[in-house]
Amino acid sequence: MPNPFLEERLPVNVRLGTSYADDYPVLITTASGGVEYRKLINPFPVRSFHVNFTADQASLWASVLALYHRAYGKFAGFRVKCRDDFSTNGMTGSPTPLDQALANTASGIYQLRKFYGTNGAALSGVGYPSRIIYKPVAGTVVAAKNGVTISSGLSVDTTTGLITITPAPLIGDNITAGCQFDIPCRFNSQIEVTSVDVAMRDCGSIDIIELLQP
Structure with missing residues (x-):
């Protein structure tokens, strides 16, 4: 439960x-x-x-x-x-569709997140931690596929931080997003x-x- x-x-x-x-x-x-x-x-x-x-x-x-x-x-x-x-743009900037790379959880479904630190040591698993964004602020989420803003087929669950893109992107597509968020x-x-x-x-x-x- x-x-x-x-x-x-x-x-x-x-x-x-x-x-x-x-x-x-x-x-x-x-x-x-x-x-x-x-x-x-x-x-x-x-x-x-x-x-x-x-x-x-x-x-x-x-x-x-x-x-x-x-x-x-x-x-x-x-x-x-x-x-x-x-905000996913720095700390307090206006969110942009290119702010953060998203994690693919299922076909067409992605989890919002924000990275901290630097990715210089990412290959060793140290130095690039992320916060999972479960509570985005309604109306602030913007996303992009391969650098192009997604203008339709985007839905956001503000209680879980999951976004759904329809039709589902291909496995090799680069999905990024930005938003304002609260911390649970x-x-x-x-x-x-x-x-x-x-x-x-x-x-x-x-x-x-x-x-x-x-």
Whole structure:
């Protein structure tokens, strides 16, 4: 049974008053002589956010709390827009059809993704990780086949990040795409609310973590 996911966005812009970091799960074993043996669990970045905000609008902190309760705390996922990284074109540029090479999952079906780092060491399997884009923003996806923009026969599932091209391209065709995207996340802490004033609430530090398979 799939984990529950709320197709709505955290109502706080994740930028000001917020820190975030990408990590890669690595299993490290140290031998008696001090030699490390490192195993990469998976090649995908996992982003965590630490959100701090004081709201002088009752509707804002109330909406954050409402999302927290609808998600049953750490149980259900939701969308997060990182204001420093929400586009396949660089970090914040306008998406273009040539932004990223797509992975073919089935005939005519492709998974949106975004690469990080550099492809200089790609042949050795190091240095070119990618983030699977499960939550593209509706109306922002553009794609191309062999460098030519696809103007018809393109459908997008904004809940999975899968795009379908009809008729299906040939195996050797180069399919690229670009979009704006949200990151699927869940709460990783409680939300502690402090009443600062009649109309002001301090929500302290809220921990949020990316879901690799929402």
